[in-house]
Amino acid sequence: MSKLVLIRHGQSAWNLANRFTGWIDVDLSDEGVKEAKNAGKLIKEHGLEFDQAYTSVLTRAIKTLHYVLEESDQLWVPEMKTWRLNERHYGGLQGLNKTKTAEKYGKKQVHIWRRSYDVLPPKIDDDSKYSQVHDRRYANLDPHIIPRTENLKVCLARVMPFWEDHIAPDLLAGKNVVIAAHGNSLRALTKYIENISDADIMNLEMKTGEPVVYTFDKKLNVVNKEKLDK
Ligand SMILES: O=C(O)[C@H](O)COP(=O)(O)O
Secondary structure, three states: OEEEEEEEOOOEHHHHOOEOOOOOOOOEOHHHHHHHHHHHHHHHHOOOOOOEEEEOOOHHHHHHHHHHHHHOOOOOOOEEEOHHHOOOOOHHHOOOEHHHHHHHHOHHHHHHHHHOOOOOOOOOOOOOOOOOOOOHHHOOOOOOOOOOOOOHHHHHHHHHHHHHHHHHHHHHOOOOEEEEEOHHHHHHHHHHHHOOOOOHHHHOOOOEOOOEEEEEOOOOOEEEEEEOOO
């Protein structure tokens, strides 16, 4: 039996300000720090011990992972950061206020951009101040791979190689794994793990700072799922 714990980062400054964030690197809010620490306490209370940790290359997820590991006395656990676990890229919506965008384009359209499986938000221009094409942390990627927009389908497609190369082999080797990432990269992983349909995934929400614990058998079938209450 191996365990996989998924944690959406604590509330970020732009969750609080209600702005589309995606690949913009905003920090945790004070409330987000509390949520991340609380997630670590819950993990300790439940006696969860990790062999490997994964996170994105975005501050809010990295800090959440570190608070979780610190609060559960496991800061020593090996960790790897990857762009493949980044939030879904929100394209030209990045930086915009969600309410104002709904007033401009209609609530229905904004809901489709936010939750549909395969509708792409508008692309971001490479010269936008919210584009990541010149961000040093992606310098080792082929510039064409850096997203200009993503829906959940595209996000899942870039998360999956990381699942195949790292997460699944760890779980098959009996390791316990923790992943601190983002609402939509984790919705994508959840869709795959639980085989959720394209239609039903629209209704799945990930709460900030709430650990979701999967137990897998030796063949990587899910035998249990539990959410740790805040
Ligand atoms: O990138 C963002 O704006 C949030 O992290 C997730 O946004 P969503 O709730 O619109 O998917």
